Amino acid sequence: MLSFTKKSDDEPTGEPRWHVNFRNPEGLPDTKVVRTTFFVNTAAIALTLALLLWAGYREYHIRSLDDQIAAAEQQIQANGKQNKEALRLSQLFSTEEKKLAEAEAFLKARILPSEFIGLIGQTLPKEVSVSSVEARLTDPKSELFIIRGLVAGSRDQASGSASSYVDTLRGNRDLAAIFDPITLERLNPDGATGLLSFEISMRVKPEGKK
Numbered sequence: 527m528l529s530f531t532k533k534s535d536d537e538p539t540g541e542p543r544w545h546v547n548f549r550n551p552e553g554l555p556d557t558k559v560v561r562t563t564f565f566v567n568t569a570a571i572a573l574t575l576a577l578l579l580w581a582g583y584r585e586y587h588i589r590s591l592d593d594q595i596a597a598a599e600q601q602i603q604a605n606g607k608q609n610k611e612a613l614r615l616s617q618l619f620s621t622e623e624k625k626l627a628e629a630e631a632f633l634k635a636r637i638l639p640s641e642f643i644g645l646i647g648q649t650l651p652k653e654v655s656v657s658s659v660e661a662r663l664t665d666p667k668s669e670l671f672i673i674r675g676l677v678a679g680s681r682d683q684a685s686g687s688a689s690s691y692v693d694t695l696r697g698n699r700d701l702a703a704i705f706d707p708i709t710l711e712r713l714n715p716d717g718a719t720g721l722l723s724f725e726i727s728m729r730v731k732p733e734g735k736k
Contacts, residue, residue, distance in 0.1 A: 646659070649701070650691075651687065653678045654688070657674050660674075669730035670728070670729050671727070671729075672711075672725060673726040674726075676723055677721060677722045681715070685713060688710060689710065692708060695708050706729065
């Protein structure tokens with residue numbers, strides 16, 4: 527008869543079973559539900575889209591600024607033309623206004639230049655010659671006549687003749703009624719002729735002054 531003997535728990539069970547691990551973890555497929563590469567690709571795409579949007583917005587902003595600058599330059603050019611035309615018209619108006627003021631002052635003058643020259647011719651001595659007469663009539667409150675000319679003779683004689691001529695002008699009844707003061711402003715040697723050149727100013731009296 528075969529006897530069945532119970533192995534003792536203390537009896538060794540023999541060597542453990544084993545086999546060589548041939549697995550390559552790096553070469554195994556990714557068995558995750560959501561793969562890591564999905565997140566990487568999604569982040570890369572999102573970043574690329576953000577950069578494209580930023581670049582597009584920047585380009586749009588630059589284009590908008592260029593359009594605004596161009597519009598401003600056109601407006602400046604248009605305003606510049608209008609401003610030049612306004613300045614030209616203003617200058618023209620000012621010139622014409624000055625002419626009108628001179629004409630009005632000429633008509634309102636207490637003595638006309640033609641009348642003044644006639645009176646000067648009546649009082650002019652033979653040793654004195656008048657080269658120019660200037661009438662400043664633009665300011666009714668300060669009308670002024672200026673006589674310029676030459677005096678013949680030696681320096682002493684010419685100086686005395688010039689002073690005597692000023693006294694003659696002051697003593698003339700018609701001139702004294704209109705002018706005060708009558709002043710010898712300048713008496714200098716004239717290099718071209720060797721004579722003495724003079725300048726006499728005759729200011730018109732204000733209205734109401736006798």
